[in-house]
Amino acid sequence: MGQPTVGILHPGSMGAAVAACAATNAASVMWCAEGRSPASVARAAQFGLTAVATLSELLDRSDIVISLCPPAAAEDLARDVAVQGFAGVYVEANAISPERALRIAALLEPDATVVDGGVVGSPPTGAKSPTLYLSGPADATARIEALFAATAVQTSVLGAEVGKASALKLAYASFQKTSRVLVALAVGMAREHGVDQELIEVASRRTDSYLSEPEYIAKTAARAWRWGPELEEAADALAAAGLPPQMLRAAASTLARWNDAKDDGELTLTDALDRLAQP
Known part of the structure; x- marks a missing residue:
């Protein structure tokens, strides 16, 4: 050919x-x-x-x-x-x-x-x-x-199978692009209170990607009962600064699907993902 x-x-x-x-x-x-x-x-x-x-x-x-x-x-x-x-x-x-x-x-x-x-x-x-x-x-x-x-x-x-390439692209984009928006919200909130340079310094101590650590999902699930309310507080702080709070409220409602896994040290990655998909 x-x-x-x-x-x-x-x-x-x-x-x-x-x-x-x-x-x-x-x-x-x-x-x-x-x-x-x-x-x-x-x-x-x-x-x-x-x-x-x-x-x-x-x-x-x-x-x-x-x-x-x-x-x-x-x-x-x-x-x-x-x-x-x-x-x-x-x-x-x-x-x-x-x-x-x-x-x-x-x-x-x-x-x-x-x-x-x-x-x-x-x-x-x-x-x-x-x-x-x-x-x-x-x-x-x-x-x-x-x-x-x-x-x-x-x-x-x-x-x-048609669909696999699209799924991989969107799975990666969902993390990568949402992360950039989260950075804007975090820096915006810190700037409102004059601590944006300090925030960047705190963050610079860690530079690897959370996406490369999926095993941490089970720990996240076990802590969701505490993390959800913390994100609701952060969302309130964004709203007070005139910044859009919806992304953090959505993250809090996602974490709420794991509320019954409170402090469960035995939870596996598979368990955590199953609970997330089938509340």
């Missing part, structure tokens, strides 16, 4: 950079200029992508289409592609729920072959090298691996 022709929908900062990496192993990489902003036009030109006038032309000429757009647009975009009867490999690489990924697969199959994708990391420019996680039919995921071989986009196949 020769080098594939690739279409990118739509080249935002991540999409354009990923498409430029695909160009290494593709005959050409196209994008549809119809209705796109001047910023998109400039970005596509910067990354050397080939403009085509219409979606239908892009789909007619593409063996592989990669969808990388704002999550809210993912399904509408897939519907537009499905209407055209696209029959190649469709990489659904947006940050969407596994359920939505499955709905999109149902829209496009059996004409197209759908590969679920999730990008973890920053756009592949400079020294950045994100990983594109893939799940779907083995022959199709192998083609996407080949497309990004020896480029700044690393690939990792999670299996044949």
Whole structure:
């Protein structure tokens, strides 16, 4: 099989950079200029992508289409592609729920072959090298691996089941992105009382990620009866400072699911997660 022709929908900062990496192993990489902003036009030109006038032309000429757009647009975009009867490999690489990924697969199959994708990391420019996680039919995921071989986009196949890549992407994003918001709330609360520099110093004594310590979840569950009320107090302090308290109130109500595990030193990680999922 020769080098594939690739279409990118739509080249935002991540999409354009990923498409430029695909160009290494593709005959050409196209994008549809119809209705796109001047910023998109400039970005596509910067990354050397080939403009085509219409979606239908892009789909007619593409063996592989990669969808990388704002999550809210993912399904509408897939519907537009499905209407055209696209029959190649469709990489659904947006940050969407596994359920939505499955709905999109149902829209496009059996004409197209759908590969679920999730990008973890920053756009592949400079020294950045994100990983594109893939799940779907083995022959199709192998083609996407080949497309990004020896480029700044690393690939990792999670299996044949559409939804796995989306689940991994969202599981990681749920921690990573919520953490950044929590930092803003914590620093905002401390600044209100003139202790923001001291807060940063306290935090600088510990730099590793809580996400790498899942065994601590059972200890969290055992302490939830104390931690929940503490977070309610913190939420009150945020509200008094004019900062939004909802995130901490939500964390407190999450902890409340573990109230009956009070000081249970025998609790396992599995027990704690089961109680969280089935209160």
